[in-house]
Amino acid sequence: MYRILKKEKLSKEVFRFTIEAPMIARERKAGQFVIVQKGGDFEERIPLTIADADSEKGTITIVFQAIGEGTHRLAMMNEGDAIENVLGPLGRPTHIEKFGRCVCVGGGIGVAPLYPIAKALKEAGNELRIIIGARNESLIIEEDEMRALDPELIVVTDDGTRGRKGVVTEPLKELCESWKPDFVVTIGPTIMMKFCALTTAPYGIKTLASLNTIMIDGTGMCGGCRVSVGGETKFVCVDGPEFDAHEVDWDNMMIRQRTYSSYEKEAHHRCHLETGIKEGEA
């Protein structure tokens, strides 16, 4: 049993859970993820990146957006409740070294798993610039934490309700021109990561992306998470989740992510009807 010690609502539909999971907290490194299954026979297994961990307290933190049926059901859990199954840490940890100048680009809830990577990069002696973006102000998370790492933090929203109006690739391109980073890491919606890769490619800057694909077991068994990287099929769960962003076949990945979209749409709608919660909220 994995008890929820703290539940925070970061925005209308973004939640942060601090969960008791001493074994995972002890082993976990930046870039790794867990698979959460609420319990019983019928709940789905949901892969979620570990946003932070405290090995002394034996806790891990997950941040998720209630975007589908499974995450909505997770969002309905409260402090003190126990999640029956949390498996991890999964995936290979981020390779951290002194690259020189690094830019971290986070979009939406991707900002949460980006934080421990940014922190580790800074601790390794890298110069750091951070860009975070979201659709609107209410979906911007962990701004203060990120600003503590980079006082010149760049915030971007689609509608301009917070920071610059626009998308993250614009300040990224400017930094590529003016600051000449040696390394870029990006976590967020697939479309955003694709365009970050396209932005840095002409400058030949090594760029890493953390992928979030369809997954069941997380141990290499199902192969549902496979992506094409440099023309080779890779499993995100055992070979990833991070890959060279310039080698990923982004279009295929986006198509594969929508495999169950009609089911998901219907289940999501049903979930809102059953719980009586308005769309866009959880």
Place this chain on the structure above:
Amino acid sequence: MTREEMDRKAKECLSSLPSSLSVKDRMAIEHQEMPSQDAKERIHNMDEVALGYSEDMAVLEASRCLNCKNKPCVSGCPVSIDIPAFISRVQERDFKGAFEIIQKESILPSICGRVCPQESQCQKYCTVGKALKDVDKAVAIGRLERFVADYNAGDDSLPEIKAETGKRVAIVGSGPASIACAADVRREGHTVVMYEALHKTGGVLSYGIPEFRLPKRLVDKEIQKLERMGVDIERNVLIGRTRTIEELKSEDGFDAIFIGTGAGLPKFMGIPGENLVGVLSANEYLTRSNLMKAYDTKNSHTPEYEGRRVAVLGGGNVAMDAARTALRLGAECVDIIYRRTRAEMPARKEEVEHAVEEGCNIRMLSQPVEILGDESGRVRALVIRKCELGPVDQSGRRSPVEIEGSDEEVMYDEVIVAIGNASNPLIKLTTPEIEVNRRGNFIVDEETNRTSIEGVYAGGDIVLGAATVILAMGQGRKAAKAINEYLKGK
């Protein structure tokens, strides 16, 4: 015939038999078929296909056994069950006595009686089958084993467990090899902790084999039995990530470790189009249906990819399981695409027959060469190249030879790849000193199943590649014996 009719017939036959049976009398008794759900009905449910013998059918089938002195059948059993002895008990209607004999060698009779390939093991050597020149007419040892196990399903007795030794053994994985090993090690009085990565135990018995072939309540029961024996089962622990083998030894104080993690990395064909939407590994397809219960669309929160025209690539038992699952999930057409002919299929004959009865088509001598997608990236067709049988290859079967220029496009909207599994790299990655062969399978000592590391043993598919439940169980028992020996000296 329905089960009731078959039962009535068996009763009549039994009453007409002389009280003392000669070899000739025994040989004359008709082989008892397995009562099954009607094929047209069963494709609309997930219930078990084979219904099991009635008492009289079991007694009648047992009466066919000649009780050979040299017991050829036993030599074909990977765990050497005293087959003629248990069958004699069945004939005497001492079903409990029969159960006790099986249990001496096998702890999973209800499972092995269902999924063992008896036709290539015990029944292959049966004198009756040989005399009748038909392995299908051999004494139905597997069906009798299943009958005995089911008859004794209410038996909750536990094997004797010796006084606690205080020595600790970790079992990695909870499939058949691990279950067998855990039980035997625990019986010696050692503390046993079993680690399973998934949220459900049973390994391939839970995620792989469908409900209609192996009801999950049977698997759960075996696991509960282990728990009642005092085995501590920890779910959600992935050895190689949550803990490493080295940590189990040095930090968690385990004196010995058994690794039974199975063959858990699906192989793909390596043909163009394999990453299209609607191409799934059989592992994924079956895991969604079995482990995540996606077939139960009312209750499950995990979707299954529901193709109307489904191609299953491969000719093994897993391919049959996937094909038959697809029918039950509402596919209109299910084709099993295999590059050799039906005679060379590695699947059990019974599984192939069941699949065909239910309406799956076998497209033999067919090699998939490309999967085609529509404009939205979903599967729309498979390009199949015709083959012919060439000379016998290393596997002892005639090899498929592709016929150039014979490519044909066949419309499908789902492709399930069931061409086997490679070994999972996780433990090797974090335990580099463990020796593996070029396929990634662990290299173990033949007598003890010990790996290249002292105190670390392995068995089942991680050693054998894709094998069977009973072979895995046999390896688990062999390793347990060696572990018990090893711990005596510690």
